[in-house]
Amino acid sequence: MTAAPWPAPFAATPLDATVTIPASKSLTNRYLVLAALAGGASRLRAPLQSRDSDLMIGALRALGAGIDEVPGAGSVPDLAVTPIPAGHTVDAAVDCGLAGTVMRFVPPVAALLSGTVAFDGDPAARVRPMAPVLAALEGLGVRVEGAPDGFMPFTVHGTGTVRGGHVAVDAGGSSQFVSAILLAAARFEGGIHLEHNGTSVPSVDHIAMTVEVLRSLGVAVDDSTPNHWIVAPGPIAAFDVLLEQDLSNAGPFLAAALATRGTVRIPDWPLNTTQVGDKWRQILPQLGATVTLEDGVLTVTGGPQILGAELSDTSELAPSVAALCALATTPSRLRGIAHLRGHETDRLAALVAEINALGGDAVETEDGLIINPAPLHGGLFHSYEDHRMATAGAIIGLAVPGVAVENIATTAKTMPAFPQMWSDMVAQTAAGGTRGRG
Numbered sequence: 001m002t003a004a005p006w007p008a009p010f011a012a013t014p015l016d017a018t019v020t021i022p023a024s025k026s027l028t029n030r031y032l033v034l035a036a037l038a039g040g041a042s043r044l045r046a047p048l049q050s051r052d053s054d055l056m057i058g059a060l061r062a063l064g065a066g067i068d069e070v071p072g073a074g075s076v077p078d079l080a081v082t083p084i085p086a087g088h089t090v091d092a093a094v095d096c097g098l099a100g101t102v103m104r105f106v107p108p109v110a111a112l113l114s115g116t117v118a119f120d121g122d123p124a125a126r127v128r129p130m131a132p133v134l135a136a137l138e139g140l141g142v143r144v145e146g147a148p149d150g151f152m153p154f155t156v157h158g159t160g161t162v163r164g165g166h167v168a169v170d171a172g173g174s175s176q177f178v179s180a181i182l183l184a185a186a187r188f189e190g191g192i193h194l195e196h197n198g199t200s201v202p203s204v205d206h207i208a209m210t211v212e213v214l215r216s217l218g219v220a221v222d223d224s225t226p227n228h229w230i231v232a233p234g235p236i237a238a239f240d241v242l243l244e245q246d247l248s249n250a251g252p253f254l255a256a257a258l259a260t261r262g263t264v265r266i267p268d269w270p271l272n273t274t275q276v277g278d279k280w281r282q283i284l285p286q287l288g289a290t291v292t293l294e295d296g297v298l299t300v301t302g303g304p305q306i307l308g309a310e311l312s313d314t315s316e317l318a319p320s321v322a323a324l325c326a327l328a329t330t331p332s333r334l335r336g337i338a339h340l341r342g343h344e345t346d347r348l349a350a351l352v353a354e355i356n357a358l359g360g361d362a363v364e365t366e367d368g369l370i371i372n373p374a375p376l377h378g379g380l381f382h383s384y385e386d387h388r389m390a391t392a393g394a395i396i397g398l399a400v401p402g403v404a405v406e407n408i409a410t411t412a413k414t415m416p417a418f419p420q421m422w423s424d425m426v427a428q429t430a431a432g433g434t435r436g437r438g
Helices: 025-037 051-062 100-111 123-127 131-139 176-185 204-216 251-260 276-286 315-326 338-342 347-357 387-399 408-413 418-426
Strands: 016-018 042-045 066-070 078-082 089-095 114-120 143-146 154-159 165-169 192-196 228-231 240-242 263-266 290-294 297-301 310-312 332-335 361-364 369-372 379-381 403-405
Touching (some): 025 042, 025 051, 025 078, 025 176, 025 204, 051 089, 089 100, 100 154, 165 176, 176 192, 176 204, 204 276, 251 263, 251 315, 251 387, 251 418, 276 290, 276 297, 276 315, 315 347, 338 347, 347 369, 347 379, 347 387, 387 403, 387 418, 408 418
Parallel strands (some): 016 263, 089 114, 165 192
Antiparallel strands (some): 066 078, 114 154, 192 228, 263 297, 290 297, 332 369, 361 369
16 A cells, blocks of 8 residues: 655744764665674674665675674664674575665675575666676676676675686766675685776765775775775774764755754764765855854754755765755756766656656756756655655755655665654744745
8 A cells, every 4th residue: 555645844933953863874784794794793883773774684694694683872772793604605585675785785795605696676776787796796707697787686606705806897877886896805815906997986985985994994905096996805803883873864954954044953973984974064055054063063054045056976965955956046056966867766857857846947967957946836746766855855845835755654765763853853943933035
């Protein structure tokens, strides 16, 4: 039975809210992969609980890792991880759902085992590109069966080892193609010399995150030459780590400050991080906000109006940025995000369709979007089974009465509590405040 559309809360007054965000999906799933390959037992403290992390846990358990919930200091359990045993033989099937980190990060791990691992996922996942990862594995001597045109379903036939060495891929479609190989590379016989041989790699911050996490666990990574990554073979150290909150998922809540001309605070914002979501501190002032980071609390206050801007490589932040641009009083242009056409949905086409359906003026360009000011009205905002589309609709609904989001439950991909968190935030309004109209 299809759920009824979710009436997006409208904020009649400016917000004055404090919001705590769950852990980073990108870090949770990277650490889970590395814990499965580590030299001993590891612990992830305050990890993300979401569909994507659940899918990663299920995938790694299927490959032989032991992953158990244990009591933690916070509101969610910690994860105790026992690595995949040496010489493990496997005959398994992995459900990737719609998680890019699972469908791309897990096949190189499967290649290290003896046996066969079949990969499949949601119907929408079968059109997400996989070819560069699979081509890299085949270039390293791994047999991959299936993958018509480089998409799921496919099967990895492992022999218990991967020889490693030099391999070239075109990672122009996703930084995950690089991270996928790097995460397992220390366990390859000869490590890896991975070379990118296409157009510029998008979302390079995510590769930097992978490299930093690897180095923190004793893996030697040389990324001194652009578009080349060299990982030395060797052990991956066991670890005990407290996960940072997800700064990308913080974006819609920070955007709410601009949409309502109010203030939103997020505590425990890291001073130094590799998360792409830290770019909010540079993006939001260009849209008219005041942004401060003091004593670990990031505070965003919206200006009297939302300003349009020219922004480059907003990556996974683009849907929230586009929602704000649709509410802006001057034109905006988002560049360097052509790769979003290969995410959970074609995000560029989806954003244009949904913004325009509410009366907006958005058009696609070769590498992004142009969004011009236009009066918006209520209506149904489709999510396309994409969590970031759903949250974009919620942002617009704060400022435009009568917006309903189709399938808000898709936010469970990375933030299952989003609908309740959003309603709780909207309930925190400035006492006696009235929203300014630009």
